[in-house]
Amino acid sequence: MPLLDQLVAAIKSAAVEVVDLTAVLEPSTPIIQLPAPFANTIPFSLQEISRYDERGPAWYWNNISTGEHTGTHFDAPVHWITGRDRGDVATVPVTALIAPAAVLDFSAQAAANHDFLLQVDDIKQWETVHGPLPEGGWLLYRTGWDSRSASQREFLNANETGPHTPGVSVECARWLAEEAPVIGIGVETVGTDAGTAHSFDPPFPCHAALLGAGKFGLTQLQNLAALPPTGAVLIAGPLPIVGGSGSPVRVLALVERS
């Protein structure tokens, strides 16, 4: 049977399961909140054009308002100043949009310490069990944060000292950018960096290092618990917004069930 026929048959028989890693888009979908004096993104919303009425008797449609970085979304290299001369979201090669994924589960550590930072040694330890990170693929960083995504307050987890959400150490961000074979990192939190990463040196190291190296970010992923540590294939479809720094994205994972 031709390869693609085999794939279609496997999806139909559920030998290959399709797992949706995407948060729904609605006005309550959590969005990042930067402190003053920085500008913020808008929440997602619909503006009705017509709904089977005098404005359009047989049709219903809306305009949408959204930030590029609203909900589950894709960070393109040009999002960060270190990647300012690199590509916008419309230039991401389509071959990068279908890629293998390694899933590293640090949900227990993140539950015990909301400021947990992934270290290079954590990844090396994982590799001794599961093999190397996938060439041209994604590192998906599971923290259990998706269980908080119904509530902006719980998701951002901020107090008087700012947000407290798990992330990646400065050294680990550099290693992922410069040495790891991955094309990017996918996270369950509102951004690829830790909540406290504004205070790191350099600040927001995941953004600075990975986007500066022409790599990508995926944020606000859900259902990573349904994926195996290795073997899943990610399909991520950001909109080709010309000049865009990112885009809301539908992310699906193909998982082979034995």
Ligand code: MN
């Ligand atoms: Mn972003």
